[in-house]
Amino acid sequence: MKRRSERGVAPPPPLGEDPAAQASPGGAGDPPGGSPRPRRSWPSWLFRTLILHLFIIYVSIPFLIRLFPALLAKLVFLNIVAFPFVDFGKPELLLNHTVNFYLTTEPEVTIGVWHVLPGSRGIEAQGKDHSWYEESLADNNPVIIYLHGNGGNRASGHRVSLMKVMSGAGFHILALDYRGYGDSSGYPSETGFTTDVMYLYDWVKARSGNSRVLFWGHSLGSGVATNVARKLLEEKGIQVDLIILESSFTNIREAAAHIPITRIYRKFPGFEYLILDSMALGDIFFRNDENVKVLSSPLLILHSEDDPVLPMHLGRKLAEIALHSYENKDKVKFVAFPEKLGLAHENICSDPELPDIVKDFVKNIK
Numbered sequence: 001m002k003r004r005s006e007r008g009v010a011p012p013p014p015l016g017e018d019p020a021a022q023a024s025p026g027g028a029g030d031p032p033g034g035s036p037r038p039r040r041s042w043p044s045w046l047f048r049t050l051i052l053h054l055f056i057i058y059v060s061i062p063f064l065i066r067l068f069p070a071l072l073a074k075l076v077f078l079n080i081v082a083f084p085f086v087d088f089g090k091p092e093l094l095l096n097h098t099v100n101f102y103l104t105t106e107p108e109v110t111i112g113v114w115h116v117l118p119g120s121r122g123i124e125a126q127g128k129d130h131s132w133y134e135e136s137l138a139d140n141n142p143v144i145i146y147l148h149g150n151g152g153n154r155a156s157g158h159r160v161s162l163m164k165v166m167s168g169a170g171f172h173i174l175a176l177d178y179r180g181y182g183d184s185s186g187y188p189s190e191t192g193f194t195t196d197v198m199y200l201y202d203w204v205k206a207r208s209g210n211s212r213v214l215f216w217g218h219s220l221g222s223g224v225a226t227n228v229a230r231k232l233l234e235e236k237g238i239q240v241d242l243i244i245l246e247s248s249f250t251n252i253r254e255a256a257a258h259i260p261i262t263r264i265y266r267k268f269p270g271f272e273y274l275i276l277d278s279m280a281l282g283d284i285f286f287r288n289d290e291n292v293k294v295l296s297s298p299l300l301i302l303h304s305e306d307d308p309v310l311p312m313h314l315g316r317k318l319a320e321i322a323l324h325s326y327e328n329k330d331k332v333k334f335v336a337f338p339e340k341l342g343l344a345h346e347n348i349c350s351d352p353e354l355p356d357i358v359k360d361f362v363k364n365i366k
Contacts, residue, residue, distance in 0.1 A: 069282035138209030149219030153182030169355035222248035223286025
């Protein structure tokens, strides 16, 4: 007679041992062979999901821009960046001898403007009203119509700094916010900007007598400046007295290919077609290079060597196009500000030599 254990019946487990563990060496529920089942790590799953979503967004944006060019306009104009928040009706909080006023450039579009007097007239301006400021435009001091870049408004720090510097150098400054910026009504567009500045130019010329009136365009504003100058020439036969372009570019398509925000897409298949070519679909051109070919107004181009937004070679290229096109080469001047000064894209106004550079150029132009 055989023992029970010899008939295939397992002997009872030793005292204190788990029968389930003995039956499945890898643990309850483990797969055959004793290998532990891998456990899903929540942090790693979340990371993989995040990467996937970012990749989908990255791939989708160029196609969305191509389908909806209005999205690209938001990035070009950046008027949604409304900082700083100030009371535009009280420019004296930021600038001395300055008044605020509004012009209706077309139905339902009103733009806000600051008029900054030359510093030499600051004391006599105390207590004067807006009509006195208007009359002062004919005092033979040159008048700058300042055209700012994208984002922000006329109260942005570097813009206020420039107004202070050029006021101290003896200039009137008329600084406007285009439609859709600051406290101006309407919506941004290239043609709309031209309309706004044309209206302001006519308003100034009607009051400035023999005072020289010049355009100062910074960054995107350089495109506005040459657009208006060309339209004045072609439609009214008027050559603007002088044009200053600060941190400028050749055209918006080439500028978009170099600005930092597009860096992550420059190797993207179809980058030019999906993003750069979509500028034209949104009616955004800002053709500085084409505009200077037909102008003969004295042209001063200022650019910093360390500009991280619009590389200096774009400004230099624009100057070379103008030099090639202008019959009188003395009317075109390019000034590069050394990298060691650290002026970047917005701070050329902090160079103490800037007022003399501008005044000498104005003085030497006949």
